[in-house]
Amino acid sequence: MASTPWEGELPAQLKDRFGDLITECATYLGQNFLVAKPDAVIPILEFLKLEADFDYLVDITAVDYPKRANRFDLVYILYSFARNERVRVKTMIADGVQPPTAVNVHTGANWLEREVFDMFGIQFAGHPDMRRILLPEEWEGFPLRKEMSIIQQDDRWVRENLGIESGQ
Amino acid sequence: MPDATFLDTTELVLNMGPQHPSTHGVLRVILKLDGEKVIGTECVIGYLHRGVEKIGENRTYQQFAPYVDRMDYVAAVSNGLGYCLAVEKLLNIEAPPRAQVTRVILTELNRIASHLLWLGTHALDIGAITPVFYCFREREEVLKIFENYCGARLTTHAFRIGGLQYELYDGFEEQVKAFCDMFLPKVDEYEELLTNNRIWVARLKGVGILSGDECKEFGVTGPVLRAAGVKWDLRKAQPYSGYEQYDFEIPTGENGDTYDRYMVRMQEMRQAVRIIRQAVDKIPSGPIGKTPKVIKPATGEVYVSIEAPKGELGYFVVSDNSTQPYRVRVRPPSFVNLQALDRMVRGGLVADVVAIIGTLDIVLGEVDR
Numbered sequence: 001m002a003s004t005p006w007e008g009e010l011p012a013q014l015k016d017r018f019g020d021l022i023t024e025c026a027t028y029l030g031q032n033f034l035v036a037k038p039d040a041v042i043p044i045l046e047f048l049k050l051e052a053d054f055d056y057l058v059d060i061t062a063v064d065y066p067k068r069a070n071r072f073d074l075v076y077i078l079y080s081f082a083r084n085e086r087v088r089v090k091t092m093i094a095d096g097v098q099p100p101t102a103v104n105v106h107t108g109a110n111w112l113e114r115e116v117f118d119m120f121g122i123q124f125a126g127h128p129d130m131r132r133i134l135l136p137e138e139w140e141g142f143p144l145r146k147e148m149s150i151i152q153q154d155d156r157w158v159r160e161n162l163g164i165e166s167g168q
Numbered sequence: 169m170p171d172a173t174f175l176d177t178t179e180l181v182l183n184m185g186p187q188h189p190s191t192h193g194v195l196r197v198i199l200k201l202d203g204e205k206v207i208g209t210e211c212v213i214g215y216l217h218r219g220v221e222k223i224g225e226n227r228t229y230q231q232f233a234p235y236v237d238r239m240d241y242v243a244a245v246s247n248g249l250g251y252c253l254a255v256e257k258l259l260n261i262e263a264p265p266r267a268q269v270t271r272v273i274l275t276e277l278n279r280i281a282s283h284l285l286w287l288g289t290h291a292l293d294i295g296a297i298t299p300v301f302y303c304f305r306e307r308e309e310v311l312k313i314f315e316n317y318c319g320a321r322l323t324t325h326a327f328r329i330g331g332l333q334y335e336l337y338d339g340f341e342e343q344v345k346a347f348c349d350m351f352l353p354k355v356d357e358y359e360e361l362l363t364n365n366r367i368w369v370a371r372l373k374g375v376g377i378l379s380g381d382e383c384k385e386f387g388v389t390g391p392v393l394r395a396a397g398v399k400w401d402l403r404k405a406q407p408y409s410g411y412e413q414y415d416f417e418i419p420t421g422e423n424g425d426t427y428d429r430y431m432v433r434m435q436e437m438r439q440a441v442r443i444i445r446q447a448v449d450k451i452p453s454g455p456i457g458k459t460p461k462v463i464k465p466a467t468g469e470v471y472v473s474i475e476a477p478k479g480e481l482g483y484f485v486v487s488d489n490s491t492q493p494y495r496v497r498v499r500p501p502s503f504v505n506l507q508a509l510d511r512m513v514r515g516g517l518v519a520d521v522v523a524i525i526g527t528l529d530i531v532l533g534e535v536d537r
Binding site for chain 2: 003028029031055056057058059061063064075077081084086088106107108110111112115119132133134135136143144148150
């Protein structure tokens with residue numbers, strides 16, 4: 001099943017406001033999402049929060065497609081209490097690019113972005129506290145990147161901190 | 169500069185956890201104190217990180233299902249339901265009616281078990297020893313139902329993608345009904361011990377206030393959000409598994425303090441019984457659901473969430489048309505709710521930190537995944 005165009009008032013408003021910066025507004029299995037250029041994401045989140053009541057940032061996450069030039073999908077899931085509606089904002093970024101933080105729009109983005117950094121190595125520009133959150137701070141490597149195998153670990157860290165050869 | 173006298177205090181940094189009985193698992197909180205007043209905190213988490221999302225990418229859809237039980241291990245049934253619903257959405261299928269009604273019964277029983285564990289340990293943290301024994305007594309009855317149904321008490325793996333794991337055992341309805349009849353007076357009993365208890369009220373009222381707007385700002389959901397007066401529950405807002413057929417209320421609070429959160433959860437247990445009673449009377453006959461051994465959802469991505477005992481539990485699953493998920497992201501309520509801890513404890517007393525960690529009802533298995 002392929003995704004179908006998302007039609008209605010909100011996508012029309014968004015297209016009107018952001019034009020070419022939004023490359024796709026679609027629905028898949030009844031779930032609406034839009035794909036935007038990286039620079040437009042924060043203004044879109046702001047617009048959705050202030051003018052369309054999408055005041056609850058549910059989640060930020062990433063998906064790694066190593067074969068693509070812009071290897072990461074960055075996904076923001078939003079919900080509106082007033083409209084009882086969800087929308088996903090998606091953007092594609094290359095490795096090493098630092099997307100701007102969403103902390104100034106949604107305070108809750110803080111830990112979610114830290115987790116994305118921890119797992120994928122995506123640094124968020126302007127984040128107040130861009131450190132690892134789940135793994136130890138000196139850990140090397142980003143586990144959710146596809147080139148990382150499931151049993152791969154930071155051997156040096158394990159040796160130095162746990163005093164064992166391997167945690168596996 | 170005048171000489172310092174013994175009355176001058178300086179800021180003190182105090183470490184709490186990760187091995188601490190009232191952090192409910194391996195949570196480390198670094199507190200910055202001015203006397204007894206908390207002026208800042210930092211949470212150190214990740215001690216229980218097992219890489220659940222990575223494991224998901226390396227197992228087939230069915231193989232991954234038991235792993236999700238090990239995140240919020242006191243509400244394993246809810247975890248399983250969320251995951252099954254997400255994969256079913258991806259496959260564009262629905263569980264048969266018999267499975268749906270049974271899912272509701274087991275999930276609500278699990279909500280009661282989860283809230284009982286919260287109530288017992290929360291009261292213990294505050295200094296009331298008795299409730300924990302009572303709570304575990306009743307929780308045992310729920311676990312017995314799970315054990316009879318699937319053999320496991322904690323990590324149940326009760327559902328499979330497309331339906332139920334097992335057919336119901338003989339006497340299931342009777343046992344569930346008996347539990348409901350037995351349990352409601354017990355909630356009154358807990359309330360008798362706590363609700364008007366002077367120490368309990370003094371330790372909880374006005375402590376750790378989080379307003380509705382602050383909750384939305386942080387993405388805090390579940391009983392914490394409802395205690396702040398926001399009448400929002402995914403079971404009503406976006407019903408799944410046939411929740412729209414049941415008659416129940418969404419309990420809310422007014423002040424968003426620890427006491428209101430206590431009251432909301434107590435009411436939720438009563439409402440859960442109400443739902444179970446309606447559901448158990450109308451378990452339809454029919455198949456319990458069957459999916460092929462190999463499933464390959466079409467390429468695409470979905471986000472599906474449920475109202476877990478702790479808040480919105482979501483699964484973002486990406487398929488690349490293979491037997492394994494390309495990516496599974498778990499949106500854990502405990503992780504997101506814990507982020508608000510700093511806001512809640514700032515300016516309060518160090519003794520209240522324990523009460524506030526308890527009232528957030530976090531499970532570290534879910535925070536760290």
